[in-house]
Amino acid sequence: MARTQGSHSDITGPRVRAAALKLFARGGYAAVSMRAIAAEVGVQAGALYNYTPDKQSLLFDLMQDHMQALLAAVPEASGDPIARLKDFVAFHIRFHADRPDAVFIAYMELRNLEPANFARIEALRGAYEDRLEAILSDGVARGVFAVSDTKIVTLAVIAMLTGVNTWFRAGGRLSLDEVVAQYWDMVRKAVGASC
Amino acid sequence: MARTQGSHSDITGPRVRAAALKLFARGGYAAVSMRAIAAEVGVQAGALYNYTPDKQSLLFDLMQDHMQALLAAVPEASGDPIARLKDFVAFHIRFHADRPDAVFIAYMELRNLEPANFARIEALRGAYEDRLEAILSDGVARGVFAVSDTKIVTLAVIAMLTGVNTWFRAGGRLSLDEVVAQYWDMVRKAVGASC
DNA sequence: ATTGCATCTGAACGGTTGTTCATTAATCTC
DNA sequence: GAGATTAATGAACAACCGTTCAGATGCAAT
Numbered sequence: 001m002a003r004t005q006g007s008h009s010d011i012t013g014p015r016v017r018a019a020a021l022k023l024f025a026r027g028g029y030a031a032v033s034m035r036a037i038a039a040e041v042g043v044q045a046g047a048l049y050n051y052t053p054d055k056q057s058l059l060f061d062l063m064q065d066h067m068q069a070l071l072a073a074v075p076e077a078s079g080d081p082i083a084r085l086k087d088f089v090a091f092h093i094r095f096h097a098d099r100p101d102a103v104f105i106a107y108m109e110l111r112n113l114e115p116a117n118f119a120r121i122e123a124l125r126g127a128y129e130d131r132l133e134a135i136l137s138d139g140v141a142r143g144v145f146a147v148s149d150t151k152i153v154t155l156a157v158i159a160m161l162t163g164v165n166t167w168f169r170a171g172g173r174l175s176l177d178e179v180v181a182q183y184w185d186m187v188r189k190a191v192g193a194s195c
Numbered sequence: 196m197a198r199t200q201g202s203h204s205d206i207t208g209p210r211v212r213a214a215a216l217k218l219f220a221r222g223g224y225a226a227v228s229m230r231a232i233a234a235e236v237g238v239q240a241g242a243l244y245n246y247t248p249d250k251q252s253l254l255f256d257l258m259q260d261h262m263q264a265l266l267a268a269v270p271e272a273s274g275d276p277i278a279r280l281k282d283f284v285a286f287h288i289r290f291h292a293d294r295p296d297a298v299f300i301a302y303m304e305l306r307n308l309e310p311a312n313f314a315r316i317e318a319l320r321g322a323y324e325d326r327l328e329a330i331l332s333d334g335v336a337r338g339v340f341a342v343s344d345t346k347i348v349t350l351a352v353i354a355m356l357t358g359v360n361t362w363f364r365a366g367g368r369l370s371l372d373e374v375v376a377q378y379w380d381m382v383r384k385a386v387g388a389s390c
Numbered sequence: 391a392t393t394g395c396a397t398c399t400g401a402a403c404g405g406t407t408g409t410t411c412a413t414t415a416a417t418c419t420c
Numbered sequence: 421g422a423g424a425t426t427a428a429t430g431a432a433c434a435a436c437c438g439t440t441c442a443g444a445t446g447c448a449a450t
Contacts, residue, residue, distance in 0.1 A: 028306060030225035034438060046440075047398050055438065108303055111223060152369075152377050159358025160351045167350055174347070182347050186385040229408060241410075242428050250408065 013051035015041050020058050025101035029059050029112040059109060060117040066102040067124035070095060074131050081139030082193050088132055089184045092161045097176055103165050129154050136191065146192030157187055208246035210236050215253050220296035224254050224307040254304060255312040261297040262319035265290060269326050276334030277388050283327055284379045287356045292371055298360050324349050331386065341387030352382055 019040035023032040034055055038045040052058045073095060075087045096103045110118060133154040139145035147153050161183060168179060214235035218227045229250055233240040247253045268290060270282045291298045305313060328349040334340030342348045356378060363374060 026306065028223065028225055030223055031307070033436075035436085043397095044399055045438085046400075049439070050397065111221070112226070148380075149369075149377055152374070153381065155358060155362055156355045156378065156381055159361070160355040163350060163354025163358075166354070174344075179347070182344055183351065185343075186348065186351055189387060190381040190385040192384060228406075230406085238427095239429055240408085241430075244409070245427060 016048055016051045017058070017062060021062055021101050021105065024059065024062070024109065025104045029055075029105075029109045056112075056114060056117070059105070060113060060121075062102065063106050063109065063113070063117075063121050064124070066099065066106050067121060067128070071124060071128055071131075074128065076131075081135055081142060081144055082188075084135045085139065085145075085187065085191065085193070086184055088135060089157075089161060089187050090180045092158070093164055093180050093183060094176065096162060096165050097168055097170075100165055103162070107162070129158060132157060139191065139193070144193055153191060157190070160186070211243055211246045212253070212257060216257055216296050216300065219254065219257070219304065220299045224250075224300075224304045251307075251309060251312070254300070255308060255316075257297065258301050258304065258308070258312075258316050259319070261294065261301050262316060262323070266319060266323055266326075269323065271326075276330055276337060276339055277383075279330045280334065280340075280382065280386065280388070281379055283330060284352075284356060284382050285375045287353070288359055288375050288378060289371065291357060291360050292363055292365075295360055298357070302357070324353060327352060334386065334388070339388055348386060352385070355381070 016037065019037050020032075023037055023040055026032075027036075033045075034048055035045045037058075038048050041048075048058075052061070073091070075084070075091055077084055077087065106121070110121065113121060133150050136145060136147055136150040136153055140147050140150065164179060164183070168174075168176070170176070174182075211232065214232050215227075218232055218235055221227075222231075228240075229243055230240045232253075233243050236243075243253075247256070268286070270279070270286055272279055272282065301316070305316065308316060328345050331340060331342055331345040331348055335342050335345060359374060359378070363369075363371070365371070369377075
């Protein structure tokens with residue numbers, strides 16, 4: 001029997017998750033019914049419960065997987081803070097541009113998580129922010145960044161970079177390379193690197 | 196009879212709107228029932244329909260009023276682009292910090308608007324962005340800003356400033372004055388003003 | 391062929407949804 | 421005080437919600 005009963009994020013049916021990701025991103029968690037997800041998969045609603053214990057777990061698993069993938073992929077080099085910051089900017093934009101649905105859900109559906117699940121996602125988000133703040137702190141320590149409050153700059157930069165997802169569309173006026181270059185230019189100036 | 200039948204955003208009961216604003220911001224449009232709004236007001240669900248034709252109008256009116264208030268309040272001075280940009284940054288942060296619930300709804304519930312309503316809200320948002328872009332374009336024309344793409348910088352700055360709402364809390368580590376100063380510092384550098 | 395397992399169906403569960411409306415209650419006008 | 425106006429109730433509507441489960445179905449190993 002495949003009915004799930006533990007964490008199980010690793011065996012949840014990929015097609016169910018893909019359907020939930022797509023529909024949650026379009027309509028929002030609360031507005032999407034299990035029957036709608038089932039219809040997207042081409043199955044009856046009851047069949048979904050072979051792959052997830054309930055709707056909340058479906059949402060949580062999607063968000064957790066996204067955040068874990070983000071943390072696993074963020075570059076972790078040491079050395080020149082300017083190069084590391086530039087890598088971070090490029091990574092963040094590209095990683096988020098690659099999975100707009102997951103990003104949308106991870107930012108918009110936090111309030112639909114049960115408190116315990118919310119805390120776990122927030123912890124992952126905090127760990128990601130710490131990666132950027134470490135780069136900034138290192139740059140300040142080495143005297144290459146002029147930043148008075150690394151925490152604020154961390155949050156400001158991440159908000160600015162994540163904002164790309166609200167307007168960027170492949171095949172639009174700008175290529176992703178151009179977008180990355182423009183944002184790196186702004187970030188570089190904002191942190192006062194070689195200015 | 197007070198039953199509404201047109202646009203009516205001006206006569207919708209303030210207490211109903213305040214309750215809807217609060218609950219929509221906390222739980223999301225789709226997750227908040229008319230009965231929950233009625234309970235917050237201290238009334239039965241049927242009574243709400245004396246003040247709004249339906250739930251969708253309640254959401255739309257909240258968003259439209261927020262965007263119109265934003266447009267009505269944004270400073271419209273002429274002259275020194277640096278001073279105008281500084282004013283814009285301070286205005287945006289303070290205006291948004293003052294109404295976190297309305298801001299939250301205006302950003303998160305766009306997908307719950309019917310297409311026609313969505314288009315009207317997007318138009319208002321575009322008009323607001325145009326205000327900032329006009330400042331940037333003017334600064335570029337006068338040679339005081341080093342910005343290669345005013346549209347991207349507009350979106351990046353607004354995303355960065357709006358991000359303040361996700362973490363700022365009155366009485367926290369930083370005062371709003373300090374936050375405004377820090378963000379102005381970043382924006383000023385990012386647009387290459389006097390650098 | 392038969393057993394056993396994994397999967398899906400389809401109906402059912404109690405409960406909630408947005409909305410309507412006849413009725414009641416309260417307030418205002420004359 | 422009578423009459424008109426306004427607002428709230430509370431029940432009802434059909435539709436839909438997440439979830440469960442007995443039974444049907446199909447496939448793999450024996």
